[in-house]
Amino acid sequence: MHYLVNVLDSWPASGTESTGRASDAEAAAVDDFNEQLRAAGQWVFAAGLSEPSRSTVVDDRGGAGLVHRGPAVDVPEQVAGHAPEHVAGFWIWDLPDDDTALRLAHEASRACNRRIEVRPVL
Template identity: 35%
Template sequence: MAQYLVAIHHPDDYDPAIAEDEAMTRDIDVLNDAMVAAGVRIFVGGLLPARRAKALRAQPNGEVLVSDGPYLQTKEHVGGFWVLETADMEEALAWGRKAAIACRAPVEVRPFHS
């Protein structure tokens, strides 16, 4: 069994109060229940908007600079994720497809180092 990150991507201006309705919440709950029932879900977590992040960068003098906002300046950021343990990438992709439908958002599936 291998572990995979299944990450949901949201645009910078994503507002869950606007984008997420009862049907979406229900679909995500059903997906979570199915992952638990299948024994593949290791961890799940939703993230606050990227603007709430702190970026840390090591400096040549050994200090660490802390700044407001995400590390990367992009139009999309990870909005939430699952860590799954599945037999292979194909099974992880099957769960990723379900996540894309339930979350109504782009999904990235990436294996962890073994």
């Protein structure tokens, strides 16, 4: 079964948009984690994403022809004292079950020092 594993990040408290903010230690830990996934035959694909402001949402349901520049979900600048989160990157993993996905998600969270969302691919 394949799993989509989203890496959740937030802007710095200043609200300044940046991408690729991983420290050298975080990047090295993610590289090591990726190598473990590859060696176990669990890694399918991974990528980082540009900042949400570079997103474009297209809605042509019923021929509406709507185009929205920016992310699908606009989050207020600060929610409960925290900068808004966005998907900063993702993995696709090939795993036997949910328990394995959750165990690896804990490892991924530690490696990249970010929150992780795990979703089975239908």
